[in-house]
Amino acid sequence: MMAIAPIRIACIGDSITEGRGGVNSYPAQLQKILGSRYLVGNFGRTSASVLPGPLQYHKLPECQDAIDFRPNKVLMMLGTNDSPGLNWSERRERFRTAYRTLISGFRGLKSKPEIVVMLPPPMFFGESDWRPRNLVDEIIPLEQTLADVEGCLVFNAYELFKGKEESFPDRLHPNNLGFDLM
Numbered sequence: 001m002m003a004i005a006p007i008r009i010a011c012i013g014d015s016i017t018e019g020r021g022g023v024n025s026y027p028a029q030l031q032k033i034l035g036s037r038y039l040v041g042n043f044g045r046t047s048a049s050v051l052p053g054p055l056q057y058h059k060l061p062e063c064q065d066a067i068d069f070r071p072n073k074v075l076m077m078l079g080t081n082d083s084p085g086l087n088w089s090e091r092r093e094r095f096r097t098a099y100r101t102l103i104s105g106f107r108g109l110k111s112k113p114e115i116v117v118m119l120p121p122p123m124f125f126g127e128s129d130w131r132p133r134n135l136v137d138e139i140i141p142l143e144q145t146l147a148d149v150e151g152c153l154v155f156n157a158y159e160l161f162k163g164k165e166e167s168f169p170d171r172l173h174p175n176n177l178g179f180d181l182m
Contacts, residue, residue, distance in 0.1 A: 006039040010071035010106075010113070012057065014081050016121065016173060017044030026174075026182040027075075041069045049081040050098045051091060058102050070111045076102070077118035077157065079139040080172070083131040088138045096142060103150050117147035117154050121161040121182075124171040157182060 011017050011027040019025020027042035043066035048057045057063050057078055106113055119140050123132045140158055147154045167178035
């Protein structure tokens with residue numbers, strides 16, 4: 001009798017994906033929930049971004065590790081670290097191009113993974129901080145549109161955590177309960 005290979009899920013993203021090690025990440029929680037028929041890989045990297053820069057995700061070793069993992073599914077949550085700046089709209093096209101390139105890179109794998117775009121959770125900073133506005137006004141709508149155009153499934157972590165500031169002790173990263181919920 002031949003053993004059935006587990007379904008491989010690559011979780012790519014920034015520190016919200018990477019978590020705080022051990023069970024303190026949503027990929028670790030997902031592995032516990034799904035059990036042995038699945039193999040969940042955490043390929044998050046603190047400060048990773050979509051836009052070009054020193055920590056652009058597609059240039060990081062975590063991206064290559066996720067590719068080498070030969071995933072059947074890719075859960076992609078990026079964009080939070082692309083949110084700083086007063087005039088984000090000037091970066092819109094570069095973001096669109098880099099995000100599509102990332103999707104295409106995974107879609108082109110021999111394993112032909114299903115890609116799930118995970119819209120980032122809210123940031124609970126003050127009104128004077130541009131990051132939450134850029135996330136809501138620019139990044140999330142763009143990611144939603146790209147997911148639709150590219151035929152990707154969408155998981156809306158923003159709506160899941162909207163108004164749940166207590167799950168984000170530093171106003172940016174979920175606590176253990178938040179990781180469980182995600």
